[in-house]
Amino acid sequence: MTLAAVAVAGSGVLVAAGTASAAPTVTAGPSVQSLCNTNQNTWVREDSGFTRILYTIPRGGGFRLTGKIEWKAGHNWAQGHGNNDPTGWVPLENLTGCH
Numbered sequence: 001m002t003l004a005a006v007a008v009a010g011s012g013v014l015v016a017a018g019t020a021s022a023a024p025t026v027t028a029g030p031s032v033q034s035l036c037n038t039n040q041n042t043w044v045r046e047d048s049g050f051t052r053i054l055y056t057i058p059r060g061g062g063f064r065l066t067g068k069i070e071w072k073a074g075h076n077w078a079q080g081h082g083n084n085d086p087t088g089w090v091p092l093e094n095l096t097g098c099h
Contacts, residue, residue, distance in 0.1 A: 030078070030098035034065045039096045044088035048077035054088045063095060 030036060038057045046052040049072040057063055066087060067079030076092040 030065055030069075030095070032065055032067065034098040036063050036065065036078075036095035036098040037061065038063060038090070038094050040094055042090050042094040044082060044085065044090055045077075046088060048079070048089045049073040051089075055082065055085055057082045057085075057090075063090060065098070 038059055038061050040059050042057045042059075042061075042063070043053045044055050044057060044063075046054055048070050062083055063078070063080050064082075065078055065080040069076055069078050069092060071077075077089045078092045078095060079087065079089050081087045
């Protein structure tokens with residue numbers, strides 16, 4: 001299978017899709033300190049992947065990216081925090097309007 005560019009809906013992020021054995025990687029997207037809004041009620045997790053839930057950001061709430069974006073458990077995960085909340089991880093597809 002050849003590599004193909006796939007846009008993650010609503011996030012402005014481009015990922016490269018390859019063979020089943022190769023995980024997609026982020027090639028463009030929001031940068032550290034970008035402020036994004038959530039497009040649905042979003043659980044902020046302790047680590048990337050489906051780990052312990054720290055808190056919930058309601059739909060339309062803000063999420064500031066403070067770290068990296070990584071691929072884990074079938075999703076791109078963004079590191080950051082809600083307003084005055086601890087740092088955690090959310091699925092990148094739950095973020096929109098990053099600036």
